[in-house]
Amino acid sequence: MAKLDVEITVNGARHKLEVGSQERLLDTLREQLKMTGTKEGCSVGECGACTVIVDDQAVNSCLVLTAQVDGSEIITVEGLESKSGLHPLQKAFIEKQAIQCGFCTPGMLMSALALLNTNPTPTKEEIKTALEGNLCRCTGYQQIIDAVEMAAEEWGV
Amino acid sequence: MVEYQLLRAHSLEEVLEILTEKKKVQILAGGTDLMVDLHQQDPKFENIDYLLDITDVAELKGIKLGPEEGEIGALTTHAELLSSPEIKEKLPFIGAAASSIGSTQIRNRATIGGNLVNAAACADSFSPLIALGAELVLRNKGGARRVLLEDFVEWPNQTVLKDNEVLEKIVFKMPQGEYHSSYQKIGRRNAVSISRLSLTLLAEVENEAIKNIQVVSGAATPAPVPFREVNKYLTAKTFAEIDPAEAGEIAADEMVGITGERWSTPYKRPALSKLVERAVKDLLEEAGYNG
Incomplete structure (x- = not known):
């Protein structure tokens, strides 16, 4: 089947890509762009591990074809850290011990961002509403909610 | 192995052109149902040659609520519905239904039109819109036809939408005078939850009596339907004449009359009865009746 030309901006960098007609945004990020921070969990939109931000909105990258987001701006977990160090959300997740196995963390960070x-x-x-589409089987969520509250306080200053 | 050619339309005209010229076309909107089926290589994709992405078609988006009539574009997302100040003020039960669907990520992509066309028995968008007496505008290249939403679904996942048609928008008359509404849903958990039962009640009231009422179920019957017997029981009654528990029992009888006794009936019968009772009590309370 014919490939499609798309152009997407990921974490500020433009990419011209050829994508397959069944290629999900999740596949493009992980396989073509080698950004493996975004995780594949359930593949059916229930767990939120693959959450990325598309044009300012949190979406499940397993439920979107890359061709559908041609021209969009995408932010993944790799876009959080900058030259000046970790993002306030990342610092808060560490500080509040909001991570155990870490598999849900990239998705949690994107929903929180x-x-x-x-x-x-x-x-x-x-x-809680913002994170309701993200499952964590380790922490019991409280530390994650604490971390988002902390980031909001520190970041807001 | 599923194979198809992906097409992207950027205008309604282009959508209608493609639907006329090509056969075996599946329309793709938000994708939150379809992408799951695709990933699982659902056999239904064997009959599809083209997947037509319409998410970029601006004419199919947007909410317009006038004093007499309202319309919602098919591609309006659940997130847009629940964040719309107009919906919150004038049709809060539509916002409540939208906020009960999926998760933030799902609501950001999933569209009201997709929810209707996919036509799952548990779909949450039906009951609020049926309560409004909504009609669907189904368009093909030759023109448009209107179908009453309650006549749209023939059987779960099967609608009267033809292969060369697209759902353009949902149109309805705005409730008039003093009106009250309630949307209720029972699921197994709060978020990312499939409805076990849902219910919309919409009533126009006047002089401590019900002028017009629609009680509509979701997930109680194969296709969502208004509870005609309950509506008949409640219409034209004064608040003092209404027994909410009786309304609940009538609705439960009506549901079992449609579905027959099923494995879920021992659960759904009392649950629906209480849901209707609660909705009627809420209505009376909201209308300021202290009985």
């Missing part, structure tokens, strides 16, 4: 980008002072309920 999408929230804080649009709502810098979320309530606990708003944090």
